[in-house]
Amino acid sequence: MKRSIRSKIQSAFGIMNWLMATVAAIGALALFVVHYSAHQALHVGARLSHISLEIQVSNLTARKYEKDFLLNIKTEGVENAKRDYATKALAAVDRLQQLAREGERVAPTDADRERFQSISRLARSYASTFGDVVAAKQRRGHVDSGAEGQFRGAAHQIEGQLKNLDKIQIAMLMMRRSEKDYLLRGDDKYIALTLENVEKLKAAIDQAHLPAAEKVSSKALADGYRVAFLALVDADREVTASTAIYHEATRRLELAADDAAKAGEQASEASLASASWTASGAVILVILLSLGTIAAGVRYGSRISINITRPVKHLTEVAEHVSLGDLSIKVEHTCDDEIGELEDSFARLVAAVKFFQAESQDALAVAGSEEKP
Amino acid sequence: MSLYHDVTTVGATYLGPAAEPFIGRQCTLYLKIQPQALAKEHLPELAKWIEVAGTRFLDAMKAKELATKIAAL
Numbered sequence: 001m002k003r004s005i006r007s008k009i010q011s012a013f014g015i016m017n018w019l020m021a022t023v024a025a026i027g028a029l030a031l032f033v034v035h036y037s038a039h040q041a042l043h044v045g046a047r048l049s050h051i052s053l054e055i056q057v058s059n060l061t062a063r064k065y066e067k068d069f070l071l072n073i074k075t076e077g078v079e080n081a082k083r084d085y086a087t088k089a090l091a092a093v094d095r096l097q098q099l100a101r102e103g104e105r106v107a108p109t110d111a112d113r114e115r116f117q118s119i120s121r122l123a124r125s126y127a128s129t130f131g132d133v134v135a136a137k138q139r140r141g142h143v144d145s146g147a148e149g150q151f152r153g154a155a156h157q158i159e160g161q162l163k164n165l166d167k168i169q170i171a172m173l174m175m176r177r178s179e180k181d182y183l184l185r186g187d188d189k190y191i192a193l194t195l196e197n198v199e200k201l202k203a204a205i206d207q208a209h210l211p212a213a214e215k216v217s218s219k220a221l222a223d224g225y226r227v228a229f230l231a232l233v234d235a236d237r238e239v240t241a242s243t244a245i246y247h248e249a250t251r252r253l254e255l256a257a258d259d260a261a262k263a264g265e266q267a268s269e270a271s272l273a274s275a276s277w278t279a280s281g282a283v284i285l286v287i288l289l290s291l292g293t294i295a296a297g298v299r300y301g302s303r304i305s306i307n308i309t310r311p312v313k314h315l316t317e318v319a320e321h322v323s324l325g326d327l328s329i330k331v332e333h334t335c336d337d338e339i340g341e342l343e344d345s346f347a348r349l350v351a352a353v354k355f356f357q358a359e360s361q362d363a364l365a366v367a368g369s370e371e372k373p
Numbered sequence: 374m375s376l377y378h379d380v381t382t383v384g385a386t387y388l389g390p391a392a393e394p395f396i397g398r399q400c401t402l403y404l405k406i407q408p409q410a411l412a413k414e415h416l417p418e419l420a421k422w423i424e425v426a427g428t429r430f431l432d433a434m435k436a437k438e439l440a441t442k443i444a445a446l
Binding site for chain 1: 385386387388389390391394395429430431432435
C-alpha cells in the first residue's frame with residue numbers, strides 16, 4: 001500500500017501517543033493499586049489494633065466488675081452484688097466475644113484468625129466459669145441467704161431452745177466456737193471439730209434432766225444444725241472449686257488478650273510494610289515501563305527518520321551528479337511515498353536528458369558527415 | 374484517441390518529454406511506418422525495439438518493464 005510521508009509521520013506520532021497513553025494508564029493504574037492496597041493494609045492493621053485494644057478494655061472491665069462482685073457480696077448481699085456487678089461483668093465478656101469474632105473476620109492471616117478464635121473460646125470459658133462461681137456463691141449465700149442463711153437459722157433455733165442449761169450451753173458454745181473457727185479460717189480440721197462437738201452436744205442433751213420429748217426435739221435440732229453446717233461446707237467447697245477453675249480461665253484469657261494486643265501492633269507494622277512494598281513495586285514498574293517506552297520511541301523515531309532522510313540523501317546525490325553533467329548515475333526507487341514519486345520524476349528527467357543529448361550528438365554527427373566533400 | 378497516443382502516454386512515465394520522439398523514432402526507423410499508422414499488430418515488434426533501444430537511456434529492467442507494458446496494450 002502506498003503511504004505518504006504525512007501518514008508515516010502521523011502514524012509515528014500516533015504510536016508515540018499510544019505508548020505515552022499506555023504508560024500514563026499503567027501509571028494511573030499502579031497508583032490506584034498502591035492507593036487501594038495501602039488503604040486496605042492500613043485499614044486492616046488499624047482495625048486489628050483497635051479491636052485488640054478494645055478486647056483488652058473489655059477484659060479489664062469484666063475483671064473490674066468481677067472483683068466488685070466478689071468484694072461487695074458481704075456488704076450488699078449476693079443477689080444485689082449479682083445484679084450490680086456480675087451481670088455487667090458478663091456483658092463485658094459478651095462484648096469481648098463480639099470483638100473476637102470481628103477480629104477473626106478482619107484478620108489477614110490464618111495465625112491471626114486462630115488467635116482471635118482462641119480468645120473467643122477463652123472468653124466463653126471465662127463467662128461459663130464466672131457464671132459457675134456466681135451460682136456457687138448464690139447457693140452458699142451470705143448471712144441470711146443460701147446455705148449460710150439456713151445454717152444460721154439452724155444455729156439460732158438450737159441456741160434459742162437450749163439456753164440457760166449450763167452443761168448443754170457449754171457444749172453448744174464449744175460447737176459454735178469451732179464453727180466460727182471454720183467460718184473464719186476455712187480450715188478442714190474445724191469441720192471435724194464442729195461435727196465432734198455436735199455429737200458432744202447431743203450426748204449432753206441425753207444426760208440432761210429434760211423431759212423426753214424435749215430431748216428428742218433438741219437432738220433433732222442438733223442434727224438439723226449438723227446437716228446445715230455440712231451443706232455450708234459443701235457450698236464452700238463448690239465455691240472454692242469453681243473459683244480455682246475460673247481463676248485459670250481468667251489467667252489464660254488475660255494472656256490471650258495481651259497476645260491480641262501484640263498481634264494488633266504486628267498487624268499495623270505488617271500493613272505498613274505491605275503498603276511500602278506495593279508502593280516500591282509500583283514505582284519500579286512505572287520506571288521500567290517509562291524506560292521501555294522511551295527506548296521504543298527512540299528506536300521507532302530513528303527508523304522513521306532514516307526512512308525519510310535516506311531517499312532525500314539519494315536524491316540530493318542524483319541532482320548533484322546530473323547538474324554536473326554526469327547522467328550515468330542510477331536513480332533508485334527506494335520508497336512508495338512522495339519521495340518515491342520524486343525519484344521516478346528524476347529518473348524520467350535523466351532518461352529524457354540522456355535521450356535529447358544522444359539526439360543532438362546524432363544530429364551533429366549527421367551534419368558533420370554532410371559537410372565533408 | 375489513437376494507439377500511438379496510448380503508447381506515448383505509457384512511455385512518458387519512463388522517458389518524460391523524450392517519450393514521443395523516442396517512440397516515433399522506433400516506428401520510422403525499425404517498423405518503417407508513420408507513428409500515427411501504428412496498429413495493434415505492430416506492438417510486439419515495437420516493444421522489442423523499445424527494449425533494445427531503451428537500454429541506452431534507461432535501466433535494463435525499466436526498459437524491459439516499458440516494453441512489456443507496451444506489448445500488453
